Amino acid sequence: MEVLKQELKENIIEQLNLEDITVEDIADNDVLFGDGLGLDSIDALELIVMLDKNYGIKLTDPKEGRAIFGSIEVMAKYITEHRTK
Amino acid sequence: MNKIYASYNNIISSLGFDSEIVVQNIQDKNSGLQLIEDKAILSQPFYSSIINSKDLYANFKTLGIEGDFTRLEHMMISSLSKVIGEAKIPINNRVGLIISTTKGNVDVLDKNSRFSKERAYLSVLGRVIKEALGFKKEAIVVSNACVSGVLSIAIAKRYINQGVYDNVFIVSGDIVTEFIITGFNSFQALSNEPCKPYDKNRSGVNIGEVAASILVTKDTNALSKEAVVVLGEGSSNDANHISGPSRTGEGLCRSVKSAIKESNITFNDIDYISAHGTATLFNDETEAIAFNRLGLNKVPLNSLKGYFGHTLGASGLVETIVGMHSLQNNTLYTSLGFSELGVSKPLNIITETTSRKLDTFLKTASGFGGCNTAVLFQKVK
Amino acid sequence: MNTKYYIKSFCQIKDNKISLNKSVIYKNEDTLDFLDFIKTAYRSFEINYPKFFKMDGLSKLAFLASEVLLSREKINTEEENNIAIVFSNKSSSLDTDKKHQESIQDKDNYYPSPAVFVYTLPNICIGEISIKYKLHSENSFFIFDSFNAEYLLEYTKSLLSTNKAKEVLCGWVEFNGIEYEAFLYLVSKEGTIAHTKQEIIKLYNT
Numbered sequence: 001m002e003v004l005k006q007e008l009k010e011n012i013i014e015q016l017n018l019e020d021i022t023v024e025d026i027a028d029n030d031v032l033f034g035d036g037l038g039l040d041s042i043d044a045l046e047l048i049v050m051l052d053k054n055y056g057i058k059l060t061d062p063k064e065g066r067a068i069f070g071s072i073e074v075m076a077k078y079i080t081e082h083r084t085k
Numbered sequence: 086m087n088k089i090y091a092s093y094n095n096i097i098s099s100l101g102f103d104s105e106i107v108v109q110n111i112q113d114k115n116s117g118l119q120l121i122e123d124k125a126i127l128s129q130p131f132y133s134s135i136i137n138s139k140d141l142y143a144n145f146k147t148l149g150i151e152g153d154f155t156r157l158e159h160m161m162i163s164s165l166s167k168v169i170g171e172a173k174i175p176i177n178n179r180v181g182l183i184i185s186t187t188k189g190n191v192d193v194l195d196k197n198s199r200f201s202k203e204r205a206y207l208s209v210l211g212r213v214i215k216e217a218l219g220f221k222k223e224a225i226v227v228s229n230a231c232v233s234g235v236l237s238i239a240i241a242k243r244y245i246n247q248g249v250y251d252n253v254f255i256v257s258g259d260i261v262t263e264f265i266i267t268g269f270n271s272f273q274a275l276s277n278e279p280c281k282p283y284d285k286n287r288s289g290v291n292i293g294e295v296a297a298s299i300l301v302t303k304d305t306n307a308l309s310k311e312a313v314v315v316l317g318e319g320s321s322n323d324a325n326h327i328s329g330p331s332r333t334g335e336g337l338c339r340s341v342k343s344a345i346k347e348s349n350i351t352f353n354d355i356d357y358i359s360a361h362g363t364a365t366l367f368n369d370e371t372e373a374i375a376f377n378r379l380g381l382n383k384v385p386l387n388s389l390k391g392y393f394g395h396t397l398g399a400s401g402l403v404e405t406i407v408g409m410h411s412l413q414n415n416t417l418y419t420s421l422g423f424s425e426l427g428v429s430k431p432l433n434i435i436t437e438t439t440s441r442k443l444d445t446f447l448k449t450a451s452g453f454g455g456c457n458t459a460v461l462f463q464k465v466k
Numbered sequence: 467m468n469t470k471y472y473i474k475s476f477c478q479i480k481d482n483k484i485s486l487n488k489s490v491i492y493k494n495e496d497t498l499d500f501l502d503f504i505k506t507a508y509r510s511f512e513i514n515y516p517k518f519f520k521m522d523g524l525s526k527l528a529f530l531a532s533e534v535l536l537s538r539e540k541i542n543t544e545e546e547n548n549i550a551i552v553f554s555n556k557s558s559s560l561d562t563d564k565k566h567q568e569s570i571q572d573k574d575n576y577y578p579s580p581a582v583f584v585y586t587l588p589n590i591c592i593g594e595i596s597i598k599y600k601l602h603s604e605n606s607f608f609i610f611d612s613f614n615a616e617y618l619l620e621y622t623k624s625l626l627s628t629n630k631a632k633e634v635l636c637g638w639v640e641f642n643g644i645e646y647e648a649f650l651y652l653v654s655k656e657g658t659i660a661h662t663k664q665e666i667i668k669l670y671n672t
Binding site: 195206212223228263272 | 551556557560563564566567571573576583588589590593594596599601603604605606607609610611614616621623624628
Binding site: 016017018019020038042043045046049052053 | 516519520577578579580581584
């Protein structure tokens with residue numbers, strides 16, 4: 001799980017072009033959207049693509065994504081339970 | 086300032102190759118949308134309105150125009166040549182050409198395309214159309230997302246008022262490509278059924294393709310029977326988000342107010358609204374909020390996306406042309422796909438094709454980049 | 467109709483240099499590709515706007531050139547600032563279009579990116595600038611073979627004379643994946659350079 005969380009942080013920074021943010025800046029329970037990392041609706045769509053590409057998880061309802069992308073902790077848990085690759 | 090008119094027009098679409106035929110199909114509630122199974126475009130089936138290529142090329146042959154043209158160029162030249170023919174205006178230095186499109190010949194970027202990648206440049210598309218139809222001045226290509234088509238009418242009017250041109254021909258077009266469909270699919274914006282603008286069960290857009298053309302002129306001798314005065318127009322950016330519409334409808338409200346201010350009419354004078362209505366959750370909701378803020382919630386309104394799908398840069402022009410015929414025929418056309426209101430504010434959606442004396446209509450459009458455009462049209466008195 | 471308009475300020479970005487009203491305000495002697503150059507320039511101006519890093523090449527170029535001009539205007543985003551934006555170029559969003567096309571070329575295994583796709587429209591860069599400065603103004607993006615002073619001049623004059631805009635930020639922002647060039651100017655009632663075709667061409671060519 002710790003490895004996955006680290007991997008998620010690295011991928012999020014890379015995929016979402018969070019240039020001035022480091023892995024250390026993101027705590028496992030930090031809110032990612034809204035006030036947290038300031039992510040927006042395009043970032044949410046981008047994370048849906050990431051879930052599909054890296055973990056074989058297909059989300060078709062963006063609203064579902066919002067819950068899963070609550071924090072790194074929540075994401076890691078969901079991925080662990082649902083990953084197909 | 087001169088009165089500026091929108092006059093002779095044409096639509097090339099899955100509902101026909103002529104404005105009158107297309108409008109008759111709309112009157113009869115025939116949709117051009119159908120389920121497309123084409124794995125070269127998308128791995129799963131999708132709803133779209135696509136022009137029959139065989140008919141398009143057969144129709145093009147009758148024009149006697151020689152050259153190696155792309156699919157979009159075939160559509161655009163077919164459409165515009167018809168309007169030029171009907172308008173009988175000699176093409177000289179006082180006649181401008183506006184081309185409005187979002188993606189032009191983007192299909193040539195595919196590695197399997199037989200056309201050179203150069204054709205993807207919109208300025209090259211402009212040159213091809215200009216030369217095929219004998220225009221004298223460089224084409225003005227407008228690429229401003231999904232407001233391009235209706236914005237082009239405002240732009241034509243502005244250039245005529247500036248004295249740059251006496252007449253401007255606009256041709257607007259976009260095609261259904263793997264490029265566009267996969268993009269909208271990555272946005273999770275595609276509906277897996279025929280779209281339902283403003284409806285409770287709406288689930289996204291269908292992308293369609295059309296080419297549409299129109300003459301914008303100050304010459305009262307160059308008016309078709311359905312010609313209208315371009316009363317006023319305005320555009321405004323939401324300044325909110327590059328892909329999501331503003332939750333308050335700010336840009337849309339401002340664009341309508343700007344058009345009203347210029348036209349010297351009041352909100353009460355608007356008989357009909359031809360809205361954008363893409364059938365995404367957020368777009369339709371934003372429009373409902375904006376029209377309520379403007380006190381336009383009782384004005385009969387439709388979205389024509391249920392007939393053509395969302396035809397991107399061409400949508401605003403094709404919908405304006407249908408609106409002109411709506412005035413001419415004194416008929417409000419059904420907003421196809423709608424059954425139960427699914428936005429948070431009331432709107433007067435047209436649910437039955439109705440005869441009604443019509444004088445003035447408002448056309449609005451919104452697009453990525455936060456852009457909004459509104460244009461008011463009125464019957465020629 | 468008789469109001470006189472002037473070019474209040476202008477900015478050029480090309481050949482690893484950024485200039486404001488003809489004076490070079492940033493240059494980088496290193497051999498950098500465009501994306502490294504524009505990022506280094508952004509850093510040097512100390513603009514704190516993390517969204518910059520999410521933009522595509524065309525938006526970064528247009529954003530920075532606009533920033534050079536608009537940051538001097540002391541714009542209060544709480545107030546009405548009716549500055550229209552009228553941009554033009556040759557390549558539209560072709561650099562980003564190619565990226566999206568590459569991402570879908572392998573039909574059996576593709577993951578097109580929404581964050582790339584959204585930039586496959588040239589006017590997105592106008593949206594970015596409008597968001598930064600809260601400009602609810604007129605927008606238009608034109609495509610020409612090369613810089614077309616006359617079309618820009620007449621369109622700008624129209625926006626100003628009909629009171630659709632108080633000022634107009636306009637010009638050329640071109641990025642084709644390798645080559646880049648921005649030439650933006652702010653048209654206003656204030657200023658000393660006449661807003662004429664000759665002056666615009668002269669400034670563009672310096």
